[in-house]
Amino acid sequence: MTFHAPGEREAEDRAWEVVRAAYEQREPVSWPRRHWQPLVAVAVVAAVVAAAFSPPGRSVVHSLREAVGVKQAEQGLFSLPATGQLLVTSREGAWLVHADGSKRLLGRYRDASLSPHGLFVAGTRANQLVVLDPQGNVRWTLARSAPRFPAWTGTRTDTRIAYLSGGRLRVVAGDGTGDHALRRAALVAPAWRPGPGRVLAYSDGREAVVVDADTGAVLRRLAPKPTKLAWSRDGRLLLVFSPSKTRVYDGRRVVAADDPSEATVDRDATFAGRNDIVAARAAGNGSSVFSLVSGRTFFRGTGVFDQLASSPDGGWLLVSWPTANQWVFVRLHPRKIVGVARITQQFGRSARIAGWCCG
Amino acid sequence: MAGSGRDELAWVRRAQAGSASDFEALFRAHWGPAYRAAYLVVRDAAAAEDIAQEAFLAAVRALDRFDRRRPFGPWLHRIVVNRAIDWARARALRPEAPQVDGPAPEPPERDEQPLRELGRLSPEHRAVIVMRYVLEYTPGEIAELLELPRGTVNSRLRRGLDALKERLE
Numbered sequence: 001m002t003f004h005a006p007g008e009r010e011a012e013d014r015a016w017e018v019v020r021a022a023y024e025q026r027e028p029v030s031w032p033r034r035h036w037q038p039l040v041a042v043a044v045v046a047a048v049v050a051a052a053f054s055p056p057g058r059s060v061v062h063s064l065r066e067a068v069g070v071k072q073a074e075q076g077l078f079s080l081p082a083t084g085q086l087l088v089t090s091r092e093g094a095w096l097v098h099a100d101g102s103k104r105l106l107g108r109y110r111d112a113s114l115s116p117h118g119l120f121v122a123g124t125r126a127n128q129l130v131v132l133d134p135q136g137n138v139r140w141t142l143a144r145s146a147p148r149f150p151a152w153t154g155t156r157t158d159t160r161i162a163y164l165s166g167g168r169l170r171v172v173a174g175d176g177t178g179d180h181a182l183r184r185a186a187l188v189a190p191a192w193r194p195g196p197g198r199v200l201a202y203s204d205g206r207e208a209v210v211v212d213a214d215t216g217a218v219l220r221r222l223a224p225k226p227t228k229l230a231w232s233r234d235g236r237l238l239l240v241f242s243p244s245k246t247r248v249y250d251g252r253r254v255v256a257a258d259d260p261s262e263a264t265v266d267r268d269a270t271f272a273g274r275n276d277i278v279a280a281r282a283a284g285n286g287s288s289v290f291s292l293v294s295g296r297t298f299f300r301g302t303g304v305f306d307q308l309a310s311s312p313d314g315g316w317l318l319v320s321w322p323t324a325n326q327w328v329f330v331r332l333h334p335r336k337i338v339g340v341a342r343i344t345q346q347f348g349r350s351a352r353i354a355g356w357c358c359g
Numbered sequence: 360m361a362g363s364g365r366d367e368l369a370w371v372r373r374a375q376a377g378s379a380s381d382f383e384a385l386f387r388a389h390w391g392p393a394y395r396a397a398y399l400v401v402r403d404a405a406a407a408e409d410i411a412q413e414a415f416l417a418a419v420r421a422l423d424r425f426d427r428r429r430p431f432g433p434w435l436h437r438i439v440v441n442r443a444i445d446w447a448r449a450r451a452l453r454p455e456a457p458q459v460d461g462p463a464p465e466p467p468e469r470d471e472q473p474l475r476e477l478g479r480l481s482p483e484h485r486a487v488i489v490m491r492y493v494l495e496y497t498p499g500e501i502a503e504l505l506e507l508p509r510g511t512v513n514s515r516l517r518r519g520l521d522a523l524k525e526r527l528e
Contacts, residue, residue: 020386
C-alpha cells in the first residue's frame with residue numbers, strides 16, 4: 001500500500017494553481033542560450049541496498065503507515081448510520097450509496113450533486129453537464145466548456161441547476177432548458193438558499209455574493225474570500241468559509257466567526273445538529289472537529305481531517321480522515337463514533353463526499 | 360507515481376519548449392513523493408505544502424537551465440529535503456504553545472507511537488529515513504543528494520532506525 005500524507009491531493013491541486021501561474025509567466029530562454037549553460041552530469045550511485053537496514057526499516061515503515069485510525073473500524077461501509085443517500089466522487093467517478101450500504105458507480109463524473117428529492121444526479125465530465133437517474137442512465141446532457149460544481153435546487157416540479165463554466169456562473173432548468181450565464185465567478189461551488197425563491201451564493205474571486213438567480217440582482221456582498229459556501233437548513237444563515245477566516249451571516253450581520261491562528265488552519269466547516277456550526281481544524285500533527293458555537297470538541301485525531309458532511313436529519317456528522325484512510329461518523333448527542341476503514345479500496349483515490357441528502 | 364526516465368526526459372524537453380501539459384505531467388508525477396517526504400520530515404501538512412510548492416517554483420525558475428541529462432526527481436527531492444530539514448530545525452528553536460481547546464474526548468485511535476517517535480528524531484535522522492524508506496533512494500544516492508559522506512548517511516540510518524526500534528519495543 002502506498003503511503004499518502006494527509007491532504008496530499010488537495011495540496012496538489014492548490015499548489016498546481018500557483019506553480020502553473022509561475023510557469024505561464026516565465027519567459028522561456030532561447031534554445032542556443034539555454035545550451036551555453038555548463039552541462040554537468042550527475043553520476044547516480046548504483047543501488048546498493050544495505051541489507052542490515054532493511055528488516056527494521058520495513059517494520060518501522062509498516063508501523064508508521066498503520067499507526068493512525070479509529071480502533072475497530074468497520075472494514076466496509078455496510079450501512080449509513082442515518083437515513084438518506086450519500087453521493088461520493090473519486091478518481092473512479094461518482095458513487096451513490098444507499099442507507100443499507102448498497103452502492104452504485106454512476107460513471108466517470110468529476111463532480112456530482114443530488115436533486116432536491118434525491119431523484120436525479122447532476123454530474124460533470126470533460127465538456128458536459130450530465131443529468132442521470134440513480135441507476136446511472138443519462139437523461140440529458142449539455143455541452144459546455146469544463147463545467148464544475150453543479151448545485152441543484154427547487155421543488156418536485158420545477159428545479160434549477162447552478163454550475164460554473166468558462167469562468168461564469170450559469171443556471172439551467174432541471175429539464176436541460178433555458179441555460180444561461182449569470183455572472184463572472186471564481187472556482188468555488190455555488191450554494192442555493194433552501195426555501196422559497198431562487199437565491200444563490202457564489203464567489204466572484206474577491207468576496208461572497210448573494211444573488212437572485214431569476215433577475216440576476218445582487219442582494220449582498222460579504223467580505224471574506226470564500227473557498228466554500230453553505231446555507232443553514234432553514235436558509236437563514238450563510239457560512240462563508242476559508243481556511244484562515246470563516247464567517248456566518250444572518251443577513252449582513254455576523255453571528256459566528258472563526259479566525260485560526262498562524263499555527264493552525266481550518267479544513268472545512270458545515271452546519272450540523274439543530275443550529276450548530278462545526279469546523280475541522282488542523283494544528284500541528286493533529287486535527288479536531290469542534291463547535292464554533294459552544295467550543296465543544298467532538299472528535300480528535302492524528303493527521304488531517306479533510307471534509308465534513310452532516311446527515312439529512314442533522315444528527316450525525318461524517319468526517320473524512322485521509323491520513324487514516326477512514327471515514328468517521330460522529331453522532332453529536334449523545335456522542336458516538338463509528339469508523340469505516342479502507343475508503344480508498346471501496347471508492348478509489350481522492351474520495352470526496354459530494355452530498356448526503358433526502359432522508 | 361513518477362514516469363519512466365524516457366517519459367520524464369520528454370516532459371522536461373517539451374516543458375522547456377513551453378508545453379504546459381508536459382510541465383503538468385512533470386508536476387503530477389513528482390508532487391506526491393515530494394509532499395510526502397516534506398510531510399514526514401516536518402510533520403506539518405501546511406508546512407509540507409509550502410515546502411513542496413516552493414521546490415516546484417524553484418524548478419520553474421531553473422527550468423530553462425536544467426540539464427536534461429540529469430534526472431528531475433532527485434534534483435527536486437534534494438531541494439525538498441534540505442528545505443524540510445531547515446524548517447524542522449527552525450521549528451525546534453521556537454516550539455509553538457500546545458493547543459488548548461477544552462477537554463478532548465478519549466482518543467479513539469490506534470497506537471500512534473511510531474509517528475510520534477519518528478517526529479522525535481532529529482530532522483537529519485528523519486530526513487535520511489524518509490529518503491531511504493519513502494522515496495526509496497539507496498544510501499549512496501542519499502549521500503549524493505544531501506552532499507554527505509556515505510558513512511554519515513549509513514550511521515544516521517542505523518542510529519535513527521535503532522532509536523525507533525528501541526522506543527517502539
